[in-house]
Amino acid sequence: MNTSFRAIQSLDVLLDKRKIGTIVRSPVYAFSFTQDYRADGGSPILSLSFLSASGELGRDPKPLAGILPAFFANLLPEGKLREVMEKYHKGNVRRRNDFDLLAALGADMSGAVQVLPSDGPVMNEMPATRFSIAGMQMKLSVARQRGEGGFTLPMDGEPGNYIAKFPPEAFPGVSENEFANLALAAAIGMDVPDRELVERSDLKNIPDEFNTHSGGPLLLVRRFDRGVGGQRIHIEDFAQVFGVQPSRKYDGAAFHQIAATLNEAVSPHAALEFVRRLALAALTGNGDMHLKNWSLIYPGDGHRPALAPIYDVLSTIPYIPTDAMALSLGRERAFKGLTASRWKAFANRARLSESAVLKAVVETVERVNQRWWHLPERDIVPAMILKRIDEQVKVMTPILGTCAR
Structure with a gap:
């Protein structure tokens, strides 16, 4: 019908x-x-x-x-x-x-x-793109064209296996910024989806409604919720986990609640990996890791969750100099306030080992400083954006280093 x-x-x-x-x-x-x-x-x-x-x-x-x-x-x-x-x-x-x-x-x-x-497909509808991706940034779910090269929008429920992210007009260099930060995360051993920078001309047959006027390359990220042959792999973000509406993604919970959930529902190892990702966000000045930018993934039979790969990783400080952590960490959001005492408070609220949390922070700082300054992807980041990221890393290294004392 x-x-x-x-x-x-x-x-x-x-x-x-x-x-x-x-x-x-x-x-x-x-x-x-x-x-x-x-x-x-x-x-x-x-x-x-x-x-x-x-x-x-x-x-x-x-x-x-x-x-x-x-x-x-x-x-x-x-x-x-x-x-x-x-x-x-x-x-x-x-x-x-x-x-x-x-x-x-x-x-x-x-x-x-x-x-x-419930009553069946919509009547007399022309083929249309029907994907939904959460978030504020302009992005498209796309599929690689067979034989022709480039990427196009899937039609009528066919699964796209990449996300193409358009840089906002107000924030130049966002694509290069995120590409470099994802490369850094991968370099220090984090689970990062495949990614590449592409030109707008690589997107084919895009309806006028989806075209934007922003300049610069697009960031293309392989979807980790799609498997071989378009298999759908279930995921949920932490706004869904906590049952809060999208409008509350910045205040619906605190970071220790995510860590506690990971510790109980997944494993202590997953909770500590989350700590490492938090330390990376603080070190590079990423103030946008709200509830929707952390997810669980349900591989295999879908009976047990795991921590999803890291995503939406970029430095927001170059664009918003007064930015802070998206959620509270030990009742603190300001980057410069994230000394050892805050991480200890976070650990206690999350029911994690203080020493294990502090060690994860220190190790992350050490790994970033070992890799960031020589990372090849630095070369593609606009000079002013890179300068501000570098300043953030230099400022935050001794602050987070208090966790070693």
Whole structure:
């Protein structure tokens, strides 16, 4: 049975192509799990936010008027990309209507989730791009063209396996900045997705709505939630883990809560890897590692989470000199305030070993200073941006070095 977007009243939620629940539009946005998914104990896992403290599937989330449950709201784009998607799907998506947007974009979302009209495909629709990537920055889910070279937008739910990130007009050199920071993370042993810088001309057949006027190269990042042959690998960000709306990504939790969750749900090793990534953010001046820039990934059968590869890594200090950590660390956000006492407070709140946390910070500082100053990717970063990153590393090295005393 075909239907029109305006007539859609319910959406089927699929996890790895299996229906596990339904979202109903009227009179409130109500989400409920299917009985057979409940009978299976909520496995594979959709989100830790739906599980009780004992690990059992809890009650369906409380319906709210005009507000999607946090897990689904966090799948939708924000800012410029949302505006573009609403314009591209005009006639089907009303402005600021999350249900409409979810119905239009649900065929290709982050992780292994799809959200599709319960009554079947939309009637008389021309092929369209229907991906959804969360975040404020303008970015596209793209696929490599076979035989022709370059990249193009996948159509009607076909999975893209790369993310092409456009540099914001107000922040020159962002692509080069992030490319170099990702290279640094890889150089010091962190799990980093494949990436490259490409020219805008490498993107083919892009609709006018998706073109921007910003200059410079685009950063192309291999999607770690897509496997060989387009296999969907489930992920969730920590706004979804904690069940908070996207608007609260900067204040919905503190860093010690992420660490504690990793320690309990994944492993102590994952929690300490998170500490290393925090130390890298402080050292390089990355003030944008909010709840949506940390994720869990569910490899294999999806029954157990792991810490996802690091992503959205760049130095924000060159653009915002007064920037600070995105979330509180030991009740401190200012980079220069992150002395050993704050890391100890963080460790205690996260129920991690103080000595292990301090050691992870010190080791990260040492590794960065061993690699950053000779990193080949430094050469592509605009001189003024690089100068400010270098200054941040020099200032923060002795501050974080207090963890060695």
